Amino acid sequence: MPKSGSTPKITRRTALAGLSASAALLAMPRLGRAADETIRIGFPTPLTGPFAAEARDQVKCAELAVKLVNDKGGIGGRKVELLVRDDKLNAGEAATRTLELIEKDKVHAVVGALSSAVQLAVNEVTRARGVIYVSISQSDTINEAKDFSKYTFHEALNPHMTTAAVARQTLKKGMKVAHLVADYAYGHEMLRGFKRAQAAIGADNVGEILHPFGAADYSTFMPRLMSMRPDVLCISNFGRDQANAIKQAVDFGVKQQMKIVVPVILHNQRLAVGPDVFEGVVGGANYYWGLETQGKSAAAFNAAFKAANGGAIPTDYGAYGYSGVGSLLAAMQTAGGTDTDKVVDALEKLQYDLTKGPQHYRKCDHQSVQSVLVLESKKKSAMANDNDLFAILANDSGSDDMLRSCSELGHAT
Amino acid sequence: MDLSLIIMQLLSGIALGAVLVITALGLTIVFGMLGVVNFAHGALFMIGAYAGLYLASLTGSFWWGLLLAPILIGAFGMLIELVLIRRLYGRSIDDPLLLTFGLSYILVEGVRIVFGSDGIPFPTPPQLIGVLDLGVGFFPRYRLFVIGLVAVVLVVLWLALEKTRIGLIVRAGARDPTIMQVLGIDIGRVWLAIFGLGVGLAALGGVLAGPMRSVNPEMGSLVLAEAFVVTVIGGLGSIVGAVVAGLMVGISISLVALFAPEMATIVMFALMAVVLLIRPQGLFGVRGRTA
Structure with missing residues (x-):
């Protein structure tokens, strides 16, 4: 059988209905977070299945973004940790993994997903829990009012x-x-x-x-x-x-x-x-390494990626992983920590240039203008x-x- | 609807069916003769494609890859039979099924580790690049070659099974292995050869499919599902059934693609459901057979 994200029997809404029931079991009062605690970013992505090659590049670049911040001393002295999860290109799987990331691993924000249906499933979970989600999947619907929330950001291009x-x-x-x-x-x-x-x-x-x-x-x-x-x-x-x-x-x-x-x-x-x-x-x-002849940020990104990956060049979907995590961490720097409202505010005001020139999140729908x-x-x-x-x-x-x-x-x- | 379009569509269906026939044949022969449901068949198809690609790049010729990969992977199949499957004969049908299921995971992960999870390009042999003008339209030369080669393999296989002494032993062995042993025939060697043949056919299917699709570690999983559908429609263990059902599925997919393209994948499962309702043993299957 094809390992597809389109299992017809389980729609994202029924999956979520089931999930919210299991969430009740998992839900427990969040522990108070110490100031010196690690900042944890959840990263669901389809490591298995037909988009595996793109997903792996996303992970490499997301890890690079985290490493660069940690090399400079982290955010307000706190180290950043990336928690990668395989969503298997399946909306139900992605929702479960995201819920686990939030409830069990206590992530401070979620970045990731590659397929348009999967990002919507992730978004439903993060939106319901009030956790910031930076999507790096190409889709229009996530920006529409019905799926949008103030915690939803869309770093990728859209159709x-x-x-x-x-x-x-x-x-x-x-x-x-x-x-x-x-x-x-x-x-x-x-x-x-x-x-x-x-x-x-x-x-x-x-x-x-x-x-x-x-x-x-x-x-x-x-x-x-x-x-x-x-x-x-x-x-x-x-x-x-x-x-x-x-x-x-x-x-x-x-x-x-x-x-x-x-x-x-x-x-x-x-x-x-x-x-x-x-x-x-x-x-x-969204990105091609050859941009390095046209801009400084592409050259810097290529160089950092090459240094971390034995001379390999970053790919298009890889760059999403980098700018998705990178923009979030930049906003956390500005906000001075992980307070959700402050980070959302910082993301809305953020002007960033990580891979290919200036970008910012549009105020009304949090789509990255790029x-x-x-x-x-x-x-x-x-x-x-x-x-x-x-x-x-x-x-x-x-x-x-x-x-x-x-x-x-x-x-x- | 244009007649030439329908002819082209039929031809696409036959080419599609040809690969299905070759892979389903290996599955059905192994089940029919050995009673083993080989869940690693798809993975071995994939290994065949990688082996073909590797041998082709080693020798510089697609033709060596096409010839050697099925032989090599067939021999690997014999090793699997000798070391693993053989121990499970006489036990319930689930045991070899679970074994081969596990094996398929090992093979796929092994290929991921060695060749990476990205696809690798499998170039079409230079003699077969391009299209041939058939009067009604253009058709890729390579796909015509696949149809021809599969036809030749089928004829050779049929002759070998029906007209040779070895074929007689194989057919008799499938019917009643105990009597064969009483008659002094080493049935173990027959089973070894049959399993090798089945795996070799999977590998041949993989090499043939290579230039039509990109080669990647997951390419076998979809093929396994398709091959199972074909064997179920044709009747488990029936060689004629695999050929007829393979072509039937290929042509159905192709003709449905013409009118309702988004249904193209569903149609083979619908066909299977209908056949199972009307003839549960499959088109050419024997009722109540448990091998």
């Missing part, structure tokens, strides 16, 4: 931002666009983003195919996609699904007929299928070395205009 940036680089008026979309929240949100962008540009939608999450074979979708005769094929899925879908599209000769575009082009998946398959594929990204990259996968002969994967087509600096407005998300303005 609206990436699809708009990618569409601007690849679509033109009158172009025909087809979509291959993973049939779960992430895919649906990306599709919505692309359709909105293509409508604004004036490109035509010629068809969309939803594929089951975690599918290994995409060959059965290819004849129909090709019969739609689009100019651009948008493949909106994640992790190994992205690698497999692009590889099989290329096998079917799709690239001879149309351009392949993805909302988020994944460093690890490009490595997993090689340069020939990804050649010419365009996609959005730059969006558009990358194109390089041809093998154009690669200067094994790490030289992408060319940077665009680096759109962050602005509120990139985001859906606060009122559209349901927030009072």
Whole structure:
């Protein structure tokens, strides 16, 4: 059976109903915290399953962010500790682990999650307990009023931002666009983003195919996609699904007929299928190590990561782990400790530049306003070395205009 | 609906079914002859893909990988039979099931430790890159090759089982091992060879699937589920059943993908449920068989 996060029997709400019952058992008065106590950050992430490669990079970078703070003496003299938990890409598992982190391990805040459904499950638990949660999963819904709370922060890009940036680089008026979309929240949100962008540009939608999450074979979708005769094929899925879908599209000769575009082009998946398959594929990204030629913070982040990881370079999703934990720790520094209200206040006011230029959390929905990259996968002969994967087509600096407005998300303005 | 589109879709289904047939065949042969439900079959499929990739990069040719990986992993399978499975014959069916289940975890974790949990690219052999114009549309050369190779393997396997003395012994051994022993045949050697063959077929499926998917430690888990569905539909232990059901599942997935793509994975389980309701022993299974 596929290890998917989409077990249909247990929805996040029923899982949580069960959990709140077990929470009653676990709940006990919190012990008074000594001032010199370690600061504990919970970090649920899918270490097993199809997103394992991305998750592992997140952990490495989160650990780096913690190490850098500890090397400078911690926060107000207190050491920081990262508690990594495997959420197995399953909403129920993530909710249980998060609850344990809060009730048993007494974490002061939670950062993490990779899948859009899983982050919502984590968010429900943290929101109910009044614990700060910095999500590093790509999703729109967490910013909407119904899922939002003052404890919820979203460090990652969202589908609206990436699809708009990618569409601007690849679509033109009158172009025909087809979509291959993973049939779960992430895919649906990306599709919505692309359709909105293509409508604004004036490109035509010629068809969309939803594929089951975690599918290994995409060959059965290819004849129909090709019969739609689009100019651009948008493949909106994640992790190994992205690698497999692009590889099989290329096998079917799709690239001879149309351009392949993805909302988020994944460093690890490009490595997993090689340069020939990804050649010419365009996609959005939060981070690429090649930014170091454009900015000091990227160079510093790369150098720190290399030093801690035997010369390896940080990846896109890794950078989320770093900036997610890093921004939280910076706010704790400002707040002088772990008092939740003070840290929330500090996060709202925080201006940070950890990996790629200035970022801040928007007041109404706590979405991180940040730059969006558009990358194109390089041809093998154009690669200067094994790490030289992408060319940077665009680096759109962050602005509120990139985001859906606060009122559209349901927030009072 | 365009006729050429339906033909292309059928062909995709057959190519998909071909890999299913090869993996399900190994599972069903081992169950039919040995009564062992091999839960490590998916993991051995994955090991086959890694072995094929490793041997291909070592020798510089995909073809050596394709030839040697099934032999090598088949031999590894024989070692598993000799050291582990053999001790459990005559005990309840759960014992080898649990053993192979545990084994699959060890194999997957072992590969994670040695090769890492990221996927590794498995390049398509240069002779088979690209598409072939079939008149009704373009189809990847590699997938056509897979269909052809699986057909050849099936014919060879059928000839070996039906037309040779060894095949006769194997079939008789499956029917009544005690009589075989009375007749002076070393049934242990037959079982060893059968288990090796089953594992070798899993590895062959893995090598064939490699260039179509990226190679990663978890690639076997989905395949195991699919192979089980195919063997249940075809009838546990039936070789003809595995072939018919494999193609049936492949083609159903493909045709459903045309009309309701999001249902493409569900359809094989729906098919299994329907078959189980109408013919609980599977299409070609024997009623009441417990091996």
